[in-house]
Amino acid sequence: MWRFIGIRLLQAIPVILVVITVTFFLVRVAPGGPFSAEKAVLPEVKAALEAQYRLDLPLFQQYVAYLGDLAQGEFGPSFKYPGRSVNELIGAGLPVTAELGLYALLVAVVIGGIAGVIAALKPNTAQDYIPMTAAMIGICMPSFLLGPLLVLVFGIYLDWLPVSGWGDIPGDKILPAITLGSAYAAYIARLSRAGMLEVMSQDYIRTARAKGLPEWQVVVKHGLRGGLIPVVAFLGPAFAGLLAGSFVVETIFQIPGLGRFYVQAAFNRDYTMILGTTVFLSTLIVLFNLLSDILAAWMNPRLRAQFGEN
């Protein structure tokens, strides 16, 4: 198992390097310099600024220096907000986004998982059709449509829940978490249904029934583990999707998280901010993919042994 983790970690390093490199050069070749907005800057000031942001160096040296900064956990200063660093912005936005993501993931896994398993136990009955139709709606109802609709219904017409902010008014975290999590709940419901259906048709389930175990034990002890492996493997990609989704949800609900900063930075063409956040988020996503891969492999004794032996 350790070997497996080691190999996967080693494989993640080139991926992260590719991300850093591509992002860095993309941002640097972008049309329009960082200061083109501010007109008539004194040459001395411009030179000083360029020196501060290392723009006076040849491109490759800038790249090497940037790698050096990253190695020390330094994402560089912001172009737009002099005096503020990317690290500070991440430090301010990350906890909010992380909390939002966690709730959304909880919504997705708990609701999706239960719905999928329940549907799989009685395929092609109402117990299957109802949650699966709901899941289909979830998939076809993107967050940027669901969010405003939820706001309209629960925030404005019914006036039950607050429609913006984060942690200011009680209950203001409910709508964003549901908006962000629902599509993934839908995916997970479909995945876990398919996984459970496959497992429950296996011969060893018949063995368990032949032992005289009650049906709930058959499902819980013998079915769940195999059936939920695809769900665990999906958690990595789901996390990436949740991060991207947070751009939209944080914008809709005006939540001061990383996603909103990122979108704002994109509009402001705050290149160091974009660069820093992209590198940071990408690394996070790569690591999460790694984690869910490892977890899925660990759940499968065959894979676990394969990497444990040699």
Place this chain on the structure above:
Amino acid sequence: MTTEIITDIAEAEQGSSLWHDAWLRLRKNRLALAGGIILVAFSIIALLTPWIAPYAYDAQNLDLGATPPSAQHWLGTDIFGRDLLTQIMYGGRVSLAVGLIATSVALLIGVTWGAVAGYVGGKVDAVMMRLVDIMYALPFMIFIVLLMVVFGRNILLLFLAIGAVEWLTMARIMRSQVQQLRQQEFVEAAISLGLPPGTIIRRHLIPNALGPIIVYTTLTIPSVMLLEAFLSFLGLGIQPPQTSWGLLISYGAETMEEFPWLLIFPGLALTITLFSLNFLGDGLRDALDVRRSKD
């Protein structure tokens, strides 16, 4: 068995091909069939929009402003007094086009890549699929946002970028199909008959790999359309004066308190289309008996 001796194959009773069987199964699936019909209808409307749209695309009526659905404007008007139905029709052209073109890009790259990797095998396969693995691990969503920021909101670039993301899964599916089929005994039989590789691929591999590709293509289009709408909503996709459903939803969301129809109708258009595609895809999967590939 009949006892009569037939001397010409034209007299023999017609067999029922797998395609025919699949069609019979699909026809029984009402949801999938309804999805297919809706999609055909939407596509025809999209093609004919310039001729059948009730108003000109750029016709404004600032005095009128936003009005709810009425006899003149079936789905109401927006704050500039533009007919919403017209807007949705033109937006649908863009949304559907993005879905189709980006999926085609993905299909072309993915199928070729996967087929070559699967058929050649060995080291070539290892290198090609390793590359896919690495690209899989890249956070593309963020990359696309970045691309849009850096190079401006270029629709052509959007096609390419989305297509470039979606081809990865296509390549994996195609490769595992080809690999699986190559081990099938009927392909070995074809080799031992002495058929040239081109004929084997054309007659024995492609017809059998087609099912999963059709199914996956149907399911890729909605995810591409979602991606476009997502970017347009953030203001990073389609730009005015062009419009798309994502963009219309984004405008609608801004004014939904006063003019909810501006959010609801574009939302419905997108949701119905996605629904239809997904139901059709699921129906095709069942009808063509495509099992999940292990990869």
Place this chain on the structure above:
Amino acid sequence: MSLLEVNDLAVSFVTRMGTNRAVDGISFSVDIGKITAIIGESGSGKSVACYSMLGLVPMPPGRIDGGSALFEGQDLLQMSEDQLREIRGRDIAMIFQDPMTCLNPFMTIGKQLMEPLLYHKDVSKQDARARALELLEEVGIRDPETTFDNYPHQFSGGMRQRVMIAMALINEPKLLIADEPTTALDVTIQAQILKLIADLQKNRDIGVIFISHDLAVVADIADQIVVMQQGKIVEGGDSEHIFHHAEHPYTKKLLAAIPADSKAPMPGEPETLIAVRNLCTWFEQGKGKEPVKAVNDVSFDIKRGEVLGLVGESGSGKSTIGRSILRLVPVTSGAVDFDGTDVTGLEGGELKRFRRRMQMIFQDPFASLNPRMTVFDTLAEPLLLHGIENRKSVASGVLKLMDDVGLARNFVRKYPHEFSGGQRQRIAIGRALATRPEFIVADEPVSALDVTIQAQILDLMQELGKEYGLTMLFVSHDLAVVRHLADRILVLYKGEIVEQGTGEELFERPQQDYTRQLLSSIPGRALLE
């Protein structure tokens, strides 16, 4: 009173396509201390009958139409699901066909083994563990202490079946239902498992239902035999009666399908058609790993007109030899001379010319035909490719082939999925014969078929072999079939030839231990002599 008394049991499956009577009023009984075998081909209802009594057939689509199944005087069919569950795994236990899929891959065998005991009886974990270890020892698992916490994938097929048996016996059931417990195993392992089941049954004095498609398998162990066909029992009685005084035509057909004779040796000294010299086919395992030596330094001749049998268990490399000769897998080293030309180095047009002269018949008739091509397309392809027929004459060529392999001509435009296994194999044979080959590799051509169909296909192959003057390499795990068909036999073990000779020589005077072991493992050997 019998342990189990089944009367007029009838089970149907209700689907949208209509109602299908799978078990149609069968009656039989199982006595304490006796083995009752239920014999039937796939779809005969033999498994459904047993599963439905225990509530293991999903209802719907299944439906019990009537009858009774008295187990110790109580009717199983009248019991509630809870009552049945109490009996399952405690009084009536089951073992299944495929030991590779019947154990939960996510759970250690120790846990799975203790599960029925812990659920049905009030015992402590320590006691359960001790009992499980004892049983593992008894069914022949070496070193149970250390393997107790292993996962199923760490055991071979035979060992897993032993674990399954231990699991079935852990509550000391009164009735054991064994559903094709040896079908998925190699012949030597099969013999061991059969002996194990018979021994355990004697020691414990329990009743056993042994479900099988193969009369020969149960010949040595069954006390009572029930023969089923299409949901009905066509004949039943003690095994002595069935084997020696069978009356029903179907039973006779089953018995006749067991090949019992040796083929007479070929007269004269024919020329050599194929000379295999020092053939090695290795499969690379990736860097730093030893390659798998599927075929290792094998040399032999095949005479013109001869049927050479190639016998071995799974993993012996027997299929790989056939595929190596036909250039379907890359050969590592050695030579294959076909009529004086070494085919291992041929490429392009040269190779194509030789491909025409050697063809292959595959094991699985469901995988060996392209599902998207009609019979006509499948048979016309080789005819046109090698210019045997032109566009005009191809239709009559195809029809002639269909006549030869015994397929009705009006099936010519049908697709493979519309045929049964036996018919598909006929199509596959037709395709192989289309190129008018001199040499055919037949790779387990009948092992995927029902017993009575097997006999038909073997007959067909023998007939066509004579008619077309074929030389054949017949690959099989089934010694009895090979003996019946082959002029000479090669015995293969782990990629090497351990013994060769005529059928008579091998069967009467085996020289090697492995051959002897193989021979003594042939099920129903008593029937052959």
